[in-house]
Amino acid sequence: MAFSLDSISKEQVIRAPRMVLVGVEKIGKTTFACGSRFENGKLVEIGINNPIMIPIKGEDGADALDVSSFPVCVTFDDLMSALGVLCTEKHDHHTIVIDSASALQTVIGDDVCKEFNVANVRKVPGFRTGESAVRQRWIKILDALDYLRDEKNMASIIIGHVRVKKFKNPDGADWDIYDFDMDMGEGELLKRWADVIGFCNTKVTVKIEGEDTKFSKAKKTGIDTTGGQRYLYTQKRPTHPGGGRGIYGQLPYELPLDWAAFTAAVCAQVDG
Numbered sequence: 001m002a003f004s005l006d007s008i009s010k011e012q013v014i015r016a017p018r019m020v021l022v023g024v025e026k027i028g029k030t031t032f033a034c035g036s037r038f039e040n041g042k043l044v045e046i047g048i049n050n051p052i053m054i055p056i057k058g059e060d061g062a063d064a065l066d067v068s069s070f071p072v073c074v075t076f077d078d079l080m081s082a083l084g085v086l087c088t089e090k091h092d093h094h095t096i097v098i099d100s101a102s103a104l105q106t107v108i109g110d111d112v113c114k115e116f117n118v119a120n121v122r123k124v125p126g127f128r129t130g131e132s133a134v135r136q137r138w139i140k141i142l143d144a145l146d147y148l149r150d151e152k153n154m155a156s157i158i159i160g161h162v163r164v165k166k167f168k169n170p171d172g173a174d175w176d177i178y179d180f181d182m183d184m185g186e187g188e189l190l191k192r193w194a195d196v197i198g199f200c201n202t203k204v205t206v207k208i209e210g211e212d213t214k215f216s217k218a219k220k221t222g223i224d225t226t227g228g229q230r231y232l233y234t235q236k237r238p239t240h241p242g243g244g245r246g247i248y249g250q251l252p253y254e255l256p257l258d259w260a261a262f263t264a265a266v267c268a269q270v271d272g
Contacts, residue, residue, distance in 0.1 A: 014270060016094075016155040017248060018145065020101075020190050022162050022180055022241060023200025028230050028257050032200070033097045033157040034067045037260040041228070049155065049259055052093040054082050058103040068093065076111035076137060079104070083144040086154070094154060096145065101160040101190060102181045108137045121184070131184045138186055142193050158190060162199075167238075178240040191241065196248045199233040199240040200257055202226060230257040 023029050028036075035049035046065055053069035056079070073079040079098075086096065098104065109121045112133045116124045124130030148154040161181040166174050178199065180187030191197055203226045210216070234251040236242040243249060247269040255261050 014247065016149050016153050017195045018149065018193060019155065019157045019196040019198065020160060020194040021157055021198045021200065022160040024162060027200045027202070029159050029200050030097070030099050031065065032232065032257050032259055033099070033159055034065050035095070035259045038256070038258050050092065050094040051097050052086065052091070052095070054079065054096065054098045056098065056100060056103040056107060058106065059099045073107065076108055079107070080140065080144070083141070087144060087147055096148060096154055096156040097159065098157070099159045101158050101186070105182055105186060108134055111137065134184050134186065135189065138189055160187070160190070175238065177238065180241070195246065196234070196244045197242050199242050200230065201233065201240070202228070202230055231255065232257045232262060
């Protein structure tokens with residue numbers, strides 16, 4: 001492509017979001033990604049973002065949802081075939097949902113092991129050759145999702161699970177955080193790629209009974225203070241990931257875990 005001064009633009013463009021959605025187990029990540037709307041805590045509508053599910057072996061979160069879905073992808077080639085169909089054939093889907101990155105890392109690892117005839121990615125000969133092969137497969141996936149956004153204006157949501165990790169703080173004491181349940185740096189690749197990083201959780205307070213002594217520990221119990229309400233957190237905090245670029249970085253920190261509420265918040269930023 002040849003560039004010139006005439007090709008320079010200052011026009012602001014709002015594009016379909018690339019979203020990484022992580023959270024604790026059974027919180028409702030898949031329901032949110034598939035376009036949910038709730039009233040008084042009850043699901044009243046699904047599919048308002050016209051999604052197409054790409055389920056990965058080991059995940060069945062969309063089985064009970066009335067949304068379009070490919071067959072379960074058992075291999076890396078299955079996933080690339082599904083993405084290829086969306087890239088080359090006409091359809092009216094607006095959102096791709098990959099469920100989940102955590103399951104996909106196993107599928108990708110199996111594909112790398114098959115290529116190099118090893119039992120474990122870390123056994124691939126060469127310095128970090130296996131990790132590089134894993135990364136290249138993720139890049140192929142993200143390139144396909146970018147093509148679908150650029151050519152068909154499709155949003156994409158990659159769902160992921162979390163685990164508690166120790167944050168190594170260079171300025172002081174370490175602490176525990178929720179972070180992507182990924183093993184080879186794929187989580188950081190996905191977070192850099194995403195326009196929106198959302199964290200899903202409930203609100204919990206800790207009830208403390210007794211006190212710590214030399215001979216016993218106080219009893220500490222986590223209590224849900226919201227009666228089961230679930231939330232989407234759009235900004236990073238010391239204990240969890242989050243964030244966005246452009247208008248997605250200006251969303252309220254806390255939203256209901258409801259697709260209709262999320263789109264309303266985005267529209268408010270566009271109109272404002």
